[in-house]
Amino acid sequence: MSLALIAALPFLGALTPALTQRFGRSIATLTVALFTAAALALILNHLPAIIVGDTVTTQINWLPALGLNANFRLDGLALLFALLILGIGLLIQAYACFYLDKTEPYARFLTYLMLFQGAMLGIVLSDNILLLLVFWELTSLSSFLLIGFWSHLPQARQGARMALATTGAGGLAMIAGLMILGHIVGSYDLSTILTQKTAIQTSPLYLPALILILLGAFTKSAQFPFHFWLPHAMAAPTPVSAYLHSATMVKAGLFLLARLWPVLSGTPEWFWIVTSAGLITMAFAAKVALFKDDLKAILAYSTVSHLGLITFLLGLGTKAAATAAIFHILCHATFKAALFMLAGIVDHATHTRDIRALGGLRRAMPITFGLATIATLSMAGIPPLNGFLSKEMMLEEAAHTAPWVIPVLATLAALLSVAYSLRFLTYTFLGPIPAYSHSPHDPTPGLWLPPAILAALVVAIGAAPMPLAGWLVDAATSATTGEPIHAHIALWHGLETPALWMSLAAIGGALVTLGLYPALRRVWDATPKPQAKVIFDASLTALTHTAHTFTAKLHNGSLSRAFAAAVLTILTLGLYAYQSAESLPGSRALAAIAATPAVGFALMITAALAATALHRKRLLALLLVGIVGLILSASFAYLSAPDLALTQITVEVVTVALMLLALNFLPKITPHETPRLRKLRDASLAIGTGIATAALAYALMMREAIFPPISAFHLAQSLPGAGGHNAVNTIIVDFRGYDTYGEIIVLGIAALLIFALTESLLGTKWATRPDQSAGDAGDPHPIMLQTATRLILPMAMLVGCYLFLRGHNQPGGGFVAGLVFAIGFVLQYIASGQDWAAARRRIPYHAMIGAGVLVASFTGVGSFLAGRPFLTSNYTHIHLPPLQDFELATAALFDLGVFLCVLGAVMLALDALARLAKPQTAKDAC
Amino acid sequence: MEILIAIAIGTLTACGLYLMLRARTFPVILGLSLLSYAVNLFIFISGRIKLNAPPIIGEGSQYTDPLPQALVLTAIVISFGMTAVLVIMALGAYLTAGHDRVDTDADPEDQA
Amino acid sequence: MSQLLILPVILPAILAGAIILIARNTLNAQRAISILGTIALLALAITLIQAPTQSYFLGNWPAPFGIALVLDRLSALMLLLTATLALIVLIHTIRTGWDTKGRHFHALYLFQLMGLNGAFLTGDAFNLFVFFEVLLIASYGLMVHGGGEARIRAGVQYVAFNLLGSTLFLFALATIYSTTGTLNMADLAQKLPQIPANDTALIRVAAVLLMLVFAVKAALVPLQFWLPGTYANAPGPIAALFAVMTKVGAYALIRFGTLVFPTDLPATNTLLASLLYPAALATIAVGALGTFGTRSLPRQIAFAAIGSMGTLLLAVSAFTPQATAAALYYTLHSTLATAALFLIADLTRCRRDGMTAALYMAAAIAMAGMPPLSGFVGKLLILDALRGDAIAWAAILIASLLTMIGLARTGSDLFWKSPSTEAPAESKTAILLCLAALATLTIAAGPITSWLTLTAEALHAPTAYIAANHLGGTK
Secondary structure (H helix, E strand, O other), X not given: OHHHHXXXXXXXXXXXXXXXXXXXXXXXXXXXXXXXXXXXXXHHHOHHHHHOOOOEEEEEEEEOOOOEEEEEEEOHHHHHHHHHHHHHHHHHHHHHHHHOOOOOOHHHHHHHHHHHHHHHHHHHHEOEHHHHHHXXXXXHHHHHHHHOOOXXXXXXXXXXHHHHHHHHHHHHHHHHHHHHHXXXXXXXXXXXXXOOHHHHHHXXXXXXXXXXXXXXXXXXXXXXXXXXXXXXXXXXXXXXXXXXXXXXXXXXXHXXXXXXXXXXXXXXXXXXXXXXXXXXXXXXXXXXXXXXXXHHHHHXXXXXHHHHHHHHHHHHOOHHHHHHHHHHHHXXXXXXXXXXXXXXXXXXXXXXXXXXXXXXXXXXXXXXXXXXXXXXXXXXXXOOOHHHHHHHHHHXXXXXXXXXXXXXXXXXXXXXXXXXXXXXXXXXXXXXXXXXXXXXXXXXXXXXXXXXXXXXXXXXXXXXXXXXXXXXXXXXXXXXXXXXXOOOOOOOOOOOOHHHHHHHHHHHHHHHHHHOHHHHHHHHHHOOOOOHHHHHHHHHHHHXXXXXXXXXXXXXXXXXXXXXXXXXXXXXXXXXXXXXXXXXXXXXXXXXXXXXXXXXXXXXXXXXXXXXXXXXEHHHHHHHHHHHHHHHHHHHHHOOOXXXXXXXXXXXXXXXHHHHHHHOOOOOEOOOOOOHHHHHHHHHHHHHHHHHHHHXXXXXXXXXXXXXXXHHHHHHHHHHHHOOOEHHHHHHHHHOHHHHHHHHHHHHHHHHXXXXXXXXXXXXXXXXXXXXXXXXXXXXXXXXXXXXXXXHHHHHHHHHHHHHHHOOOOOOOHHHHHHHHHHHHHHHHHHHHHHHHHHOOOOOHHHHHHHHHHHHHHHHHHHHHOOOOOOXXXXXXXXXXXXXXXXXXXXXXXXXXXXXXXXXXXXXXXXXXXXXXXXXXXXXXX | OHHHHHHHHHHHHHHHHHXXXXXXXXXXXXXXXXXXXXXXXXXXXXXXXXXXXXXXXOOOOOOOOHHHHHHHHHHHHHHHHHHHHHXXXXXXXXXXXXXXXXXXOOOHHHOO | OOHHHHHHHHHHXXXXXXXXXXXXXXXXXXXXXXXXXXXHHHHXXXXXXXXXXXXXXXXXXXXXXXXXXXXXXXXXXXXXXXXXHHHHHHHHHHHHOHHHOXXXXXXXXXXXXXXXXXXXXXXXXXXXXXXXXXXHHHHHHHHOOOOOHHHHHHHHHHHHXXXXXXXXXXXXXXXXXXXXXXXXXXXXXXXXXXXXXXXXXXXXXXXXXXXXHHHHHOOOOOOOOHHHHHHHHOOHHHHHHHOOHXXXXXXXXXXXXXXXXXXXXXXXXXXXXXXXXXXXXXXXXXXXXXXXXXXXXXXXXXXXXXXXXXXXXXXXXXXXXXXXXXXXXXXXXXXXXXHHHHHHHHHHOOOEOHHHHHHHHHHHHHHHOOOOOHHHHHHHHHHHHOOOOHHHHHHHHHHHHHHHHHHHHHHHHHHHHOOEOOOOOOOOHHHHHHHXXXXXXXXXXXXHHHHHHXXXXXXXXXHHHHHHOOOOOOO
């Protein structure tokens, strides 16, 4: 539990600045520092156990099904990193408190910083690689926020996004790599994974896993060719650069290499990939650092170079090299964090970071100068500082590694390192004093104390490496390699060590290099260099552009295209499904073709084709479609479906009427615009699908169902069970009354929608006043029609009532009745115009719909009283002369709900059209 | 008879689809109407064809399958509601936009 | 028999009916009814999720002759998800006053919930069609709520495209009924294995057509064209609610793919899985590229939603209990994450302050599948379930990266480059609730996934579901 608490403490601390910021910066800083210090104290509490080689673990189940658990471990390696994260973290908090400007959102800064601290601590304490991934990605995210902290600066935003994209991409690769590793081992727990070296290295998945994991580690630790994001991350406030981008986060990749060292290292693949990446990075970045003029840029490339150094050492795969790597992690963190803080101090004091504009600060800023000298010389690897010790160890390892290019490159990198360090120091602090805008001076102790503490460590570790750092390096290296290690770190190894000579060569070479610097610089400036940022930006822009173009072209807003794609897909997949299996031939006897239906069907087909061919003449096309509908009704009647016929014909009338009314507003002609080629495409798609549909219909009609249809039950139970002669009606109001319930809801919603839409249309200004074509000549409301329809209305109502009542036994029912009523009103509307309709607007159509829904619902709920499910019917027959014998069933009540909904919906739609028409009539009123 | 019906279904489908692929709302609506006729007929024939056998109990000795007819009824009503909605929406689009093209711009905010 | 099963369907209908009848002109009454109704639905869902698999025979007619509702773990889960999302979105709508921008918002909203619940509960294929139509037509109304040219025109496309989908649904159902003589899903599950091996072509056609219908709902490429315009132009809260609409498609695909057309069914075998797999991959690609290449936030979220459907259905296409469980977890996650983003996008129209930026960051992290939120957990679950499938892994991970970069760019443009605090701050309660739900999903991932694993196992061995229908007539 203790480890989980340690990991949680910084996150808890991240919550506090929002609460403490009102008490001022110091309190806010102290509060978060308290959380960091508490975590540090808890870690130190475990120190004795770790030193003797124990491992402390905590297990909390989170997602056992996946193997993602909150398991933590604290061993020597984790200890080293935890001390760095928390120790330097404390210094950074103190430094930042004085560094950031008063106007800046300090609380937010602290929160981000603590989020990062928690994430980083989580990485090093994780004993579960999936948990590690969680923290890993969190460091990328918090780094994104911190780099973008000065969000008004474009370079901050770009740097943040670049860092996120690069480390994020690596993180995703690492997810895959680590999951493969887990699959090989059968567990995501590090404790298990670390014991499975043979299984991992003999697995065919070793190489892919290795490459993916290395992608993650290299992007995070800015190894070539993924180094480019780190210099741009310098847009972050300096405390962030010191903390994340030199001392801790960028070492997460190295941590992972060290963590998995026992199971991944030792193979040729590991050796070649890791050492070459490290070596190239080390030399290349050192060279770039030599030619940078921005203090933070020099330090950034130097960091990249030193990270390369450590990577190189880990790649070698020997225990001695691992020891050197671990030691250099510690040394680099001390001097580089100090240097970043000092660079920040110089920046504050002089308002510039360009070393060409700097110089002579040794007098104005003696403390800063002193501290910078210590840290810089350590970075250069000058004895007796700690940087010298670890660099010597590196050179020693390189000297014993074949081929020869390795020691040569290592020495070259050391040489460049000395050169850029000396340049950094001399250009800033020595030489003449340029004209500063105001006189620079040393800062308050709050700013210089944190680097001073680190500088003291640099000196102390250099002077007494074994007592001060030996135990930590031993513990960390033992944990890394899995075997007890006792390092021997000393200033002097004797004259016969090659490292000594390589060091001397480096220092000498560096002096020569600096002597030749102006000439070298001219060559450098003259050589075209591939700018990583330019390349990155260009590729990202190109990718964005491609994605944008692709998306815009694909989703160009064309409905026709969407339809075409859908129809083509349906047709293709349907055909594929059919032809990839067998089907028995149909065996049903064909029904005879009588003359009348044959003519009818021929007419229907002709009308449909004509409507299609003449579709540009909208009125004509609409009438032709209406004719198709009418013949369809007749066909239903002929094909033993009187209910369908009745419904189809009434729906047809109402639909055509509605569309006629709508067409009143719309253009009467569809303009010519689709190109011939597209027509051809559309026609072939349509015809192809038509043929397929016809074939499918024919195939279905020619065979019986494989199993006896459930409708046998409906026929058998219609009279005894549901009390109706008309099986279709008993199905829709009883057996499947629930479908009908849903269906009237659909109608109700349709009406509400139409009403709401009309309201919003009336509220908005119309783009154009629809042009009334000249074809509208003549009296719009012929008196004959008016009179006739006024007679029709009561008749329609009578017929409607009749159809309603007989529905259960004969074709009819609430739906048809409602429509017949509605037809009466529609005709009246057409004949008498909107004024007549307006006069009847007081009729609460809404209420009809609401009542319809409620009547139907409560009819259904009524059966709850009898303990029966929703919509269970109950009925009794009533004989009322002269009407037919009809039944009074709950189903009839349900049908009443249907009736109300239908009538309300149609009338509301009609009303909507009438109200849309109103603004026009103001002009055309006759 | 079956061949005739199959041809009718095929024709209605083809005509409906062709009209749906036009670029103005009105033909699209007409196309959807034709397509709904086609599908209604298609559902209907899923119970196969029986002449002179309406499913009214007590009239005649054999009945056609009543279930597809009930399904068609539901389908007709629903497609009626949908058509009404589409008609009014198309009208609304025409009134606000000043034209009745169905295609929209890909990404109005993205053109910059 | 417990009447609880029908309540998620009829309660919203009755409340909506009451609003139309008596409260259509009083906004406060509508809001009260709407909120109370949604809370009641949430309470119902919580009750039902603890209930054993059971059925409800409407009209007291035995299955397969009448319509049966079947409640199993999956349907209860979807009810709970819907109710949770609905409550969050409703709070946002009321607090931001979206419901005053047009008429009948609350009635349409309740009908929408009715449609969704009905679709999740029904055990009858044709009834599923009916409730698809209910939820669709309500969604048309909500989509054009408030009006405006762009919205109405996008609405026309949405309606027209879905009408094609509905028509296809009917073709598929008719083919199924004609071949098998039944519409009850459990009955189909029992009968389809008995189809002779030499006569499977027609049922295969029906299966494919049906799956295409659901693919339209789920916005699977190449049937996704309706989604970006619809989501980007819908009112913010409605776009958020629509996050569950695509899940209806996913639900139906899972239901039919495990119950009616499982991969061990001789007639269809791996037909559906083999079609679903490439389509899901293409969907991931289109979604990720769209998220990456689009700059307007709502449209970008719409593409991210498409991408998440791809990921979800990629998991579904494996048709193994482990992958299905992962898909279900991802369903919960992606619904809430998409909704949160749409709600936030709604707030950013006028005001882009630090708090909104923080919320955006959290939601974007979830959407892109970054830790610590549920997107990461969901992604790991799916990757683990699809182990060995390098293409799937690459697709999911690269899509995750593109989504992350795209959302980071938009976020940095919105909140860093052009922050604005002039307009008054709007309520963020709903968004906080949504993120809290995501956080719960993450923290309680252990118990939730074990529950989902049992759910997935029940789906892949649906004996309890079939038995609940009492097909032999024994009640």
